[in-house]
Amino acid sequence: MIGGSVSKWTMSYFAMGIAWLFAAEALMIAGFGYPAADIAASGTLVLVHVVAIGWLSMCICGALLQFVPVLVGKALFSEAAALPVLGLLTAGLIALLLGFLALGGRLPPWLWLLPLGATLLVAGFGLFAANLVLTMWYARPLAAAARFVLVGLAALGATAALGTSFAWALAGYGGSVLNAVLEAGIPLHAIAGLGGWLTLTAMGVSYRLLAMFMMSPDVDSGRSRTTLLVGAVTLGLAIAGGLAAIAIQAGLDLVFVLTSICGVATVALYGRDVADLYRKRKRRVLELNTSMAVYAFTSLAASVVLGLALALRGSFAADIGAFVFLIGFGWLSGLVLAKLYKIVAFLTWLETYGPVMGRVPTPRVQDLVVEPRATKWFAAYFASVWLATALLLAGQAPAFRVAAFGMMLATAGIVQELLRTRTLADVTTNARLPQGAKLPRLLHS
Amino acid sequence: MTEYLDVDVRPILRAGGEPFSVIMAAVDNIAPGQGIRLFAPFKPVPLFGVMAGKGFDHSETEIGGGEWQVLFTPMEAPPPAPVPAAQAGGQWPEPKIRLDNRELDPPEPMVRILAAAETLGPGETLSALLAREPVFLFPQLERRGFNWLGGFLPDGVTYELTVRAPS
Numbered sequence: 033m034i035g036g037s038v039s040k041w042t043m044s045y046f047a048m049g050i051a052w053l054f055a056a057e058a059l060m061i062a063g064f065g066y067p068a069a070d071i072a073a074s075g076t077l078v079l080v081h082v083v084a085i086g087w088l089s090m091c092i093c094g095a096l097l098q099f100v101p102v103l104v105g106k107a108l109f110s111e112a113a114a115l116p117v118l119g120l121l122t123a124g125l126i127a128l129l130l131g132f133l134a135l136g137g138r139l140p141p142w143l144w145l146l147p148l149g150a151t152l153l154v155a156g157f158g159l160f161a162a163n164l165v166l167t168m169w170y171a172r173p174l175a176a177a178a179r180f181v182l183v184g185l186a187a188l189g190a191t192a193a194l195g196t197s198f199a200w201a202l203a204g205y206g207g208s209v210l211n212a213v214l215e216a217g218i219p220l221h222a223i224a225g226l227g228g229w230l231t232l233t234a235m236g237v238s239y240r241l242l243a244m245f246m247m248s249p250d251v252d253s254g255r256s257r258t259t260l261l262v263g264a265v266t267l268g269l270a271i272a273g274g275l276a277a278i279a280i281q282a283g284l285d286l287v288f289v290l291t292s293i294c295g296v297a298t299v300a301l302y303g304r305d306v307a308d309l310y311r312k313r314k315r316r317v318l319e320l321n322t323s324m325a326v327y328a329f330t331s332l333a334a335s336v337v338l339g340l341a342l343a344l345r346g347s348f349a350a351d352i353g354a355f356v357f358l359i360g361f362g363w364l365s366g367l368v369l370a371k372l373y374k375i376v377a378f379l380t381w382l383e384t385y386g387p388v389m390g391r392v393p394t395p396r397v398q399d400l401v402v403e404p405r406a407t408k409w410f411a412a413y414f415a416s417v418w419l420a421t422a423l424l425l426a427g428q429a430p431a432f433r434v435a436a437f438g439m440m441l442a443t444a445g446i447v448q449e450l451l452r453t454r455t456l457a458d459v460t461t462n463a464r465l466p467q468g469a470k471l472p473r474l475l476h477s
Numbered sequence: 478m479t480e481y482l483d484v485d486v487r488p489i490l491r492a493g494g495e496p497f498s499v500i501m502a503a504v505d506n507i508a509p510g511q512g513i514r515l516f517a518p519f520k521p522v523p524l525f526g527v528m529a530g531k532g533f534d535h536s537e538t539e540i541g542g543g544e545w546q547v548l549f550t551p552m553e554a555p556p557p558a559p560v561p562a563a564q565a566g567g568q569w570p571e572p573k574i575r576l577d578n579r580e581l582d583p584p585e586p587m588v589r590i591l592a593a594a595e596t597l598g599p600g601e602t603l604s605a606l607l608a609r610e611p612v613f614l615f616p617q618l619e620r621r622g623f624n625w626l627g628g629f630l631p632d633g634v635t636y637e638l639t640v641r642a643p644s
Contacts, residue, residue: 037613037616102612102613105610105612244583244609245583247582247583247608249634314580314608315582378584381584382584382613386613386616386617387617387620389587389588389591389592389617390588390590390591390592390593390594390595391591391592391595394588396585397584
């Protein structure tokens with residue numbers, strides 16, 4: 033069978049991811065982690081990993097289990113691996129977070145939790161990556177979007193390797209080599225994770241989803257290959273160059289300058305490709321997922337401008353929190369939320385009505401959603417994120433917590449829309465559940 | 478003068494076998510410029526789109542007894558990277574329904590193809606033109622017991638799908 037069926041556990045991944053997003057927002061409202069705490073404090077480590085692993089990685093993994101088979105036209109190598117991965121990632125993240133709390137003195141000094149968490153996460157991500165790589169291996173030659181995912185997975189490997197070495201070093205099992213990597217390598221871990229794994233993967237999947245949802249011709253494969261090549265060079269420079277600099281005990285400044293030049297070029301090339309997808313679309317009226325994605329792209333562009341401005345002002349290190357916040361919540365979270373809105377509706381529609389389609393009248397995908405109502409929540413979300421970024425730059429930690437509260441309210445609104453979609457609550461036609469169609473289960477397809 | 482490799486799928490089909498992979502293997506094995514002379518117990522219409530996607534023109538002649546000889550000749554300029562995908566078997570008559578779904582918003586093409594497929598009699602076929610490979614449609618067709626055969630046409634952007642009802 034060619035991979036166009038509904039992946040069983042994708043909704044569970046999304047639900048787990050959303051639960052962690054709420055947790056992250058609650059932490060920010062409570063003033064836990066940056067900016068209330070130092071950027072390197074254990075509370076900040078908790079917050080960053082809740083967002084990067086719990087929320088973003090969980091949702092992207094769920095989406096990839098569904099869409100890699102579509103990208104390559106082959107069924108997933110193992111559908112059975114999806115649930116163990118979800119369990120391993122969740123257990124690993126919890127152990128890691130507890131380890132960070134132990135590190136900060138909020139728990140007894142059970143520092144072995146850090147390597148334990150890292151090992152569970154490596155097992156989870158490793159199983160996940162092996163599943164996708166084998167799926168792609170049997171589907172060669174690879175489509176352009178799938179190549180992005182492959183490079184994203186390589187970056188995930190680098191992120192996990194660096195993170196694991198930090199975990200062992202922080203737990204006191206490091207030795208001089210791992211300690212040296214820990215001392216200078218944290219920015220490399222962040223670049224590999226946020227820039228490589230999360231951003232390159234999101235870029236690759238967005239090429240296909242935007243083309244599908246807007247009826248655009250796929251981006252010319254030569255052009256997307258250039259974008260990917262520059263992106264991969266950026267990562268290679270950052271990780272290999274960074275590690276080499278650490279090995280010869282040189283400073284990382286040159287590595288960061290070269291990485292930022294290549295990184296800006298990657299975003300510019302990606303922006304050109306995305307503008308093309310919008311320009312050449314056949315579906316003239318934008319659906320909510322594609323119009324809200326524009327705000328995510330705007331956030332990505334804005335974070336590049338912000339990063340350059342901070343670097344020129346010489347305050348990049350001091351204000352890095354605002355820069356990372358805008359990438360994490362404006363670009364990545366914004367894109368994931370916008371795409372979830374469509375993916376949940378489409379998969380629910382396919383699961384419910386696919387079996388009876390053509391035999392009885394069925395609602396359209398757009399009948400499952402009420403876009404004007406959802407638009408308000410998305411507008412509130414992006415407004416809160418941009419306000420929060422500005423408040424971070426202005427050093428207004430208390431006001432930042434109010435903006436974080438706005439983010440949580442908006443997220444709750446969006447999630448309520450997703451739940452209504454999943455339960456077909458907004459389908460008003462008589463054909464809501466025609467004979468032979470069943471209401472889908474919330475978390476399992 | 479084009480040279481042709483003979484491929485006779487009549488014994489395979491008579492034995493209830495699956496000729497598609499044999500034909501594709503032949504396509505992979507011929508030298509550049511070489512063509513394929515196919516012998517089939519019916520006019521293999523769905524194959525024409527697939528072979529066009531691989532860069533072959535066709536010309537068919539009935540050789541009596543309902544059997545056909547088809548010459549697949551390499552085109553002058555091969556099309557850009559065609560992507561064939563297929564699942565075939567048995568006899569494929571001329572399509573009873575032809576749909577042009579290229580201008581429809583997704584997932585409307587899928588809904589229409591499934592609706593039209595439900596009206597086919599046993600063994601009848603329909604053909605549809607699409608703007609992209611309908612990956613979410615395939616599992617639905619397979620679940621209902623339909624066979625299908627699809628591939629991009631030489632223009633590289635039109636996907637031709639032929640669906641055959643279970644006989």
